[in-house]
Amino acid sequence: MISSPAFAGKRYAVLGLARSGQTAVAALVAGGAQVTAWDAKEEPRHAVAELHGDKVVLADPLAIDLIGFAGMVVSPGVPINRHPIADAARAAGVPLICDIELFAQSRDSLPPHKVVGITGTNGKSTTTALTKHLLDVAGIPAIMGGNIGLPILGQEPLPAGGVYVLELSSYQIDLTQRLDCEVAVLLNLTPDHLDRYDGFEGYVASKARLFGMQALGRLALVEMKAEMALDVLRDAPDGQRFTFIESVDLPGDQAEWPSLAGPHNRANAQAAVAAVRELGLDEATIEQGLKSFNGLPHRMERVAESNGVIFINDSKATNPASTAPALAAFPPVEGHKRLHWIVGGLPKGVDLDDCAGGFPNVAAAYTIGDAGPLFAEILAPHMPVVRAEMMSEAIRRAIEAANPGDVVLLSPACASFDQFRDFEARGETFRQIVEVLTGQGDHTHGEEG
Incomplete structure (x- = not known):
């Protein structure tokens, strides 16, 4: 664990006890700090109490006097532009920080x-x-x-x-x-x-x-x-x-x-x-x-090849700007458009303008999720569109249409939360469906950006 004697004797509050919050608490305790910790959920509070006992006070930082604290450690997921902890910390003259700042101090x-x-x-x-x-x-x-x-x-x-x-x-x-x-x-x-x-x-x-x-x-x-x-x-x-x-x-x-x-x-x-x-x-x-370099899962990850068709999992592409390079990576070969693009989910905007440069590379688009109807209307003037709604249907239809040398690409240009827990779950679902429908899997990893 990374900690520092610079924490010794100082008071810190930690709000949000997921992985980074739990680790921040442990590092502060190891450095000799006096720590107050809180999470809206009971389970992580219980975990902190089990690990650290009376070395950590469990209290909502919004309900205590923060004056004199050396730092208010919040999870990066806390929206400090609208969460009341930001005003409370500022009023007390306490800096809002995260685990990266604790690393810097160490x-x-x-x-x-x-x-x-x-x-x-x-x-x-x-x-x-x-x-x-x-x-x-x-x-x-x-x-x-x-x-x-x-x-x-x-x-x-x-x-x-x-x-x-x-x-x-x-x-x-x-x-x-x-x-x-x-x-x-x-x-x-x-x-x-x-x-x-x-x-x-x-x-x-x-x-x-x-x-x-x-x-x-x-x-x-x-x-x-x-x-x-x-x-x-x-x-x-x-x-x-x-x-x-x-x-x-x-x-x-x-x-x-x-x-x-x-x-x-x-x-x-x-x-x-x-x-x-x-x-x-x-x-x-x-x-x-x-x-x-083997790359990372869900970023232009090659998950299978079947009958000459390559299947790419780019689930990490959660906005149009991150999908655009994936489309650009598969230009036509000898005039043949080889890209079958599965797109959609929970949209972050109302257009696909960032992706437009890649439209000429796409043989067909298969729209899914909440964004499906909107994206189908946007894409229809530029390419054939299959309104699939569900990923399994999109993959099945893409397999039916693809020829040897083609690429079936999941690069959704959207968040995943309409149908999936997160982009990892969406990518794993894509992998699993592809393996079932093709009967094989090639777990060679590639990468997006």
Whole structure:
């Protein structure tokens, strides 16, 4: 576990006791802090009481005097733009923080190390996993955390020379004050999570804070469009070093990187490669790592091939901007449109404009979920549309229509909550239905962004 003696004797409150909250409580207790914890559900409160006994006070932070607390630790899922805890903490002069800020406060107690922080609307998970993989190939101790994998505080500290690779959502950046990343990465910016911000500009300002926390002399890696159009380096120290991701040269041939297909994954690879070059990796090691990267589930994941038809699970594409690169990755071959696109779910908007550039690649669309009727109307002028409603029907109809060499792609451009618990459950359902209908499965992983 990562903790710090800097917590000793200080008072912290923790609101939200899911994985990151539970881990924050444990790290604070291990550091000698006085902890008050709360969750609306009884089960996680009971778990904290069982683990920590009288070392943790169970009390709703809205019902106690917060004056004098060193931090109000909230889950990134708590909407601080409208939750009363935000006003209560501000009135008491208590900073709103999350587990990433606790990690930042613990860094002085850890063996010498470096941090790569990665954010952006799309591609964070791919780039984070790829960066860690490249470090693994080089034999450099590395772990990843933040918005991916295990909570960072719950992992074992790295030995001297290690690298912490953190995927950072805008929510986590909002709740972090002093995370000075040796390399900070902003992959791209498109409107998202606008229910949490004062318009798109508020979302941009949140992401820009990552560079504002860097010390002068660190490296900022940023999408050119995001900087030129949105000034995302506005908070960076004057004279800070920066590189446009698009300008990064890559070693070898992208065609030899099976899990990094498409222009979106080229950008993800450029960001990861620039980051590890800054950390001292050589070109041969980097090229080896690009070839051996296996990607992550639900991100352009190849789940089966049957009768020459490839089935791709891109369930992580929960908005049109993240689906657009997936469509672009499968252009026609010798004039034959080979892409059968399963799209729909709980929509985050009322259009598919971000995907329009990929429409010429699509042989047919199969609409599902709450967005199905709307998307069918949008897509009908551009391609054949099957109004399937349920995923099983969409897959069955796509299999009937597909020819050898074609691709059946689940890239929903929507959230999953109309029919599924989360995007992982949606992707697993796609995999299972494909395996039943084809009688076979090939679990070779690929990736989106």
